[in-house]
Amino acid sequence: MKFRQHLAALVTTTALLTGLGAVAATGTASAATTATCHKYSGSDKSTATGKLKGTYNLKNGVGADCGNIQSVSSSVTLNIGCYKQNPDSGVWWIYVKAGSNWGWISSDNFASFTGGSGSAGPNC
Numbered sequence: 286m287k288f289r290q291h292l293a294a295l296v297t298t299t300a301l302l303t304g305l306g307a308v309a310a311t312g313t314a315s316a317a318t319t320a321t322c323h324k325y326s327g328s329d330k331s332t333a334t335g336k337l338k339g340t341y342n343l344k345n346g347v348g349a350d351c352g353n354i355q356s357v358s359s360s361v362t363l364n365i366g367c368y369k370q371n372p373d374s375g376v377w378w379i380y381v382k383a384g385s386n387w388g389w390i391s392s393d394n395f396a397s398f399t400g401g402s403g404s405a406g407p408n409c
Contacts (some may be wrong), residue, residue: 329381331406343388
């Protein structure tokens with residue numbers, strides 16, 4: 286009799302934990318899909334330039350989920366226009382010109398800034 290009670294308790298506990306795992310996984314998936322691409326108008330307000338730490342994508346908006354315009358390597362000197370903060374993550378994004386294209390790159394990806402008082406230019 287005791288064996289059946291323990292077995293029933295084990296099956297119930299396993300079912301509850303499995304159900305909670307599914308709820309937790311669903312919650313994680315929902316949170317991952319709530320990221321937003323913020324579209325802002327940038328402008329060429331600065332004489333500053335910048336260099337990247339590595340190769341990163343020039344984005345069409347402020348946020349990692351925004352579309353890619355082109356890939357930019359650390360050997361390219363970027364002309365900086367202005368910057369804007371992502372309201373979701375708090376990360377600052379820099380509006381830059383890479384070749385003939387303007388777009389956004391996270392400030393986390395920059396190795397250095399020159400000109401413009403050594404900063405990333407003015408707020409957009």
